[in-house]
Amino acid sequence: MEQAQVPGCYRHPGVETGVRCTRCERPICTDCMVDASVGFQCPECVRGGSGTGHSRTANQPRTIAGGRITAGDPHLVTTILIGMNLLVFLLGMLNPRLIDEMKLIGLAFDPDLGRVVGVVDGEWYRLVTSMFLHERIGHIAGNMLLLWLLGGALEAELGRLRYLTLYLVSGLAGSAFTYLLAPENQGSLGASGAIYGLLGATVVLVRRLNRDMRPVMALVVVNLVITFGWQNIAWQAHIGGLIAGLIISYAMVNGPRERRALVQWAACGLMLGLSLLTVVLRTVTLS
Known part of the structure; x- marks a missing residue:
């Protein structure tokens, strides 16, 4: 031999x-x-x-994605995101009306607010605010645990700006996919779309670094079983965020060195554009 x-x-x-x-x-x-x-x-x-x-x-x-390595806490953005989610959760506990004002919904009459609400009615902000909203302790605890476990490593590997962009665009893609496929009067909330974007990015990064894929793939399988096997879960947000995370992270860590930044931001722009186009077309259909 x-x-x-x-x-x-x-x-x-x-x-x-x-x-x-x-x-x-x-x-x-x-x-x-x-x-x-x-x-x-x-x-x-x-x-x-x-x-x-x-x-x-x-x-x-x-970083491997070309991001600048900054001094200080390598998990700064992750910590801030967790803090924002916890703060909004606390405000929602103190004022349940806030949840009705911020959750994602296509179009419905809200008896608690006494008026018609929804994205179709011009409340586009719900696509973003719903990403930071949780109603139950178990819901936010699970999402924040995954955010800390996945987000801390990704922030260090990608750099703060690219990591934050991945999180926000994945979350918006999850909201857009939910708005497209869920019933128009069905409410949705939670950071799951963004979290699943981080999950997809972790798969891509582990593959790129030639590390053992079995732990992360087991995590993906477990979360997909929960997505489709649990009741009252907006699976559309999970799948939309996962797809966006896979595409964006692949461009971030596998793009050519010569035009890496261009490829990275083009991928982010593509997913953002597709999300906005989806929202516009769904709004026209429901109007």
Whole structure:
């Protein structure tokens, strides 16, 4: 049996190595490794990602998606998102009328508010506010646990801006899909669309890093069983968010290095545009 040849460092061809740059995937030896949030990067990618060759920024690697690694709490955005969800939950507990004003609904007469409500009636804000709304402790506890487990790692891997964009666009896609397929008078609320977007992104990222897929796929299966096996769950939000998360994250971590930012934001823009188009077409149909 022929023995596999170990590649040599691209900068020091005589030095064998099993490590590759996480950005360009060229083999690098210990003298060329620059520690990054995910594995190691080569000196050229570090300089290129920093935007200049100045010594002040030469050792500031970017994330696998090209995001800037900032100082401070690596889970800052995740913590803020959890805090916002908890705050809105508390306000809803103190004032149940807030839930009626903010939940996603197509068009219906609300006896508690004494008027017609819904996106069709011009209340488009419900597509976003419903993403931060929960009624039951078990509901918000499950969503926030997943947000912390999935979001913290994704924020560190993608960078704050890309991570926040992934979360919000996935959540909006989940709301749009629910608005399209759910009965017009059916209320919906929860961060599940955004959370499932993070779940899809985790699948893509684990695959990209060639890590063991079994734990994350088991998590996906369990959540899909809950989605379709549990009563009173807006499965449309879960599926819409999951699809958006898969598409956006694939563009973020697999795009070509030369036009990576363009591909990433084009994918985000595409999902945002499709979500808005879905909302417009559904509104026209129900009007």
